[in-house]
Amino acid sequence: MWQNIFGHKNQIEQLKKELKEKKLAHAYLFSGIEGIGKKQIALGLVQALRCSKSDLHFIEPEGLTIKVELLRRLKQKIYLHPLEGEVKVVIIDNAHMMTEAGANALLKILEEPPQATYFILISHQPTRLLPTIRSRCRQMTFGPLSHEQIKQYLVRNGLSQVEAEQKTNFAMGSLKMALDFDVNLAGEINQKLTELSQGLTPSKILDLSETLSEESEKLPYVLILLEQLWHKKILENGDAKATERLTTQWTAIQNATRGLQTYANKQLLIESLLFTLANG
Numbered sequence: 234m235w236q237n238i239f240g241h242k243n244q245i246e247q248l249k250k251e252l253k254e255k256k257l258a259h260a261y262l263f264s265g266i267e268g269i270g271k272k273q274i275a276l277g278l279v280q281a282l283r284c285s286k287s288d289l290h291f292i293e294p295e296g297l298t299i300k301v302e303l304l305r306r307l308k309q310k311i312y313l314h315p316l317e318g319e320v321k322v323v324i325i326d327n328a329h330m331m332t333e334a335g336a337n338a339l340l341k342i343l344e345e346p347p348q349a350t351y352f353i354l355i356s357h358q359p360t361r362l363l364p365t366i367r368s369r370c371r372q373m374t375f376g377p378l379s380h381e382q383i384k385q386y387l388v389r390n391g392l393s394q395v396e397a398e399q400k401t402n403f404a405m406g407s408l409k410m411a412l413d414f415d416v417n418l419a420g421e422i423n424q425k426l427t428e429l430s431q432g433l434t435p436s437k438i439l440d441l442s443e444t445l446s447e448e449s450e451k452l453p454y455v456l457i458l459l460e461q462l463w464h465k466k467i468l469e470n471g472d473a474k475a476t477e478r479l480t481t482q483w484t485a486i487q488n489a490t491r492g493l494q495t496y497a498n499k500q501l502l503i504e505s506l507l508f509t510l511a512n513g
Contacts, residue, residue: 235277238270239382239408241375245274248373252281258371260343260352262328264359265375268409274375275324275353282351285317293326304331304338312347321350328354329361336363343369377406387411402461403454405490410453418451438507446500456490485509 235245251257263271279289290311292303307323315321325331331339340363343352354370356362383404387397396416404411445452463483470476489506496502 240378259346260370262354262370262372267357268407271355279322282320284320284322287316288321290323294330299331301334304335323352326355329356329358383411442500442503445503460486
């Protein structure tokens, strides 16, 4: 069930304990950054509950949202008896992407939960969920994977030590980030950083922010390298005033990295960051 999952030992042990003692909650909220195994742990719980495929209801976004129609169809089925086993399980992946109507439809189900049914909501942006939904779930937070755990996984799956190290350096604790990273992008990203280090005029900021926002798949990795570069500057700097300025800029980079998940206007986000780096 959970033996092939890297990390999250405490959370898995807690689920095993609750299962053994028959103290499982009827609804869980699994939160944490993307690509760390939350869905795999949820599927492990499905197996542990011996829930059949026909009694597993898996809901995920269609396009940019989880539409209310999916939750309404769920409501039509979920109050029926299990088709094969003794329990039903509902997994809602990226639950924060429910529309307002969809979230309200789910809330009504959670307020009057069907018997022998478990709900697992998965989200890397849990604060976007209705507070009333969060309050009806037992919340479990999953932290980033360690550098060694990610590298070990990559090596076990055929990558060389060198390539695994390169990918892991860009992972930020997310196995998905490591797997998605193309090591050939490193050269392009370093070129962007060279542009940044040569001084930022207003016109260059506008041009560079437009270019970066159009290359959205590269943007997270640019910010990761920026964060590493500024952290190195802080460690190497001996002047207290300069260290304070660099720390403020480093914090701005971290905030921009988090903002990638929530800001619709990526260009404006990057413009704001670059002006901070230029003027800080």
